[in-house]
Amino acid sequence: MxxxxxxxxxxxxxxxxxxxxxxxxxxxxxxxxxxxxxxxxxxxxxxxxxxxxxxxxxxxxxxxxxxxxxxxxGQRDVGAEQLPDTGTLRGDIIALIRPELMEEQSQKVRVIAGLTSMLASHEGLAESANNANIGAWITANRVLIQRAVDRGEAKADADVDFLARLIPSMSAHRIALEGKALDKDFLVKLVDEVLLPALR
Incomplete structure (x- = not known):
């Protein structure tokens, strides 16, 4: 049981x-x-x-x-069925940028950063930590990007798995390594200047 x-x-x-x-x-x-x-x-x-x-x-x-x-x-994230569907990829991702979600994601990154000494010695924790940290965020982005590909908004040969990691990984880097807050301006800039151009 x-x-x-x-x-x-x-x-x-x-x-x-x-x-x-x-x-x-x-x-x-x-x-x-x-x-x-x-x-x-x-x-x-x-x-x-x-x-x-x-x-x-x-x-x-x-x-x-x-x-x-x-x-x-890692079990507290928004499920795929609850993801926004505004009709555009930009609209979908921007709709996810809510203050409470950004604060929760920032806390997750700080938690995982604080586990560095434990991750090296615990075989199963690293995977659980990664899933809890940005795994669900990557999954959500994968769904939204694939949806954009399916409706012809993004190029058909887009590397969905790779691009789904872009925003979560850069956000985690900003919080854990640069010590900066995760804010809407930063995320919107990632969407407009990195993700969307990569999908065209």
């Missing part, structure tokens, strides 16, 4: 599963601020307003807590 479907118990007493979301969100907040090395269970417990013992009963180690938090982070 998958971990998320199991009811965690301790000493015969049922734990409150509704607390998991708050604790995992607090974990992501702390990771974004101090990274994996600087993160302590006490910091997460304080942020989530939970007892340290409560966290250890759910997740016996910091590593297990972080892995579940990162996995959950």
């Amino acid at each position: 998958p971990e998320n479907d199991r009811t965690r118990t301790t000493r015969g007493r049922q734990l409150d599963p509704t607390r998991d979301a708050a604790i995992l969100d607090a974990t992501l907040d702390v990771l974004a601020e101090v990274g994996y090395t600087g993160m302590k269970i006490e910091m997460v417990a304080e942020r989530a307003k939970a007892g340290k013992g409560t966290l250890y009963r759910r997740w016996p180690s910091k590593e297990e807590l972080v892995i579940e938090a990162v996995t959950r982070m």
